[in-house]
Amino acid sequence: MSGSEPAPVEDRRDSWEGPVPIPSGANETFWEATLEGELLYQRCEECGTSQLYPRAVCTGCGTTDPPFETSEGVGTVYSYTVCHVPGEPGFSDRTPYAVAAVALEEGPRLLALLDCDPEAVEVGMPLEVTFWQVSEEAAIPVFVPR
Structure with a gap:
């Protein structure tokens, strides 16, 4: 996903048998964009x-509706x-699987599923996002090695 691609x-x-996001409020714009990659x-x-x-207020200063x-x-x-024991329904066929705190180049971090061999994961490993559409309203961000 480079530039505007x-x-x-x-x-x-x-x-998909795992949890499905339900867009509402401050996160609706986020989930709409996931469907477009x-x-x-x-x-x-x-x-x-x-x-x-996404939140309705800035966590730094409390300003409302920070832009996307x-x-x-x-x-x-x-x-x-x-994870060797599935923590959510729909993950039993996936174990073992890796979940990471991904530090984006722009600064924020997010927790995400990694689509790779869990034994190959290491701190500092470069990643890029891909999306799995799990409903008509949302695609979850999943990261793969770069």
Whole structure:
């Protein structure tokens, strides 16, 4: 996902058995963009704080409705865990799997599923976003090695 080029969106609606996001309020714009292969984050115009997941207020200064910007969709593994016991319904066929705190180049971090061999994951590993469409309203960001 470089420049204005969207990331791939793979339709997983028929096979996904995990949790499904329900867009509402401050996160509706975020989830709409995922269906188009875009990863959005918020950057406050008042204090410069960047944040993800979407919120109605800036976590830095409390300004309401911080605007969205489009991420390049690249970052690195900040921290991770390998799950050997499924923590959510729909993940039993996936174990073991890796979940990482991904540090985006723009600054914010988000927790995301990694689509790769969990034994290959390491802190600092470069990643890029892809999306799995899991409903008519949302595609979840999933990261793969760059």
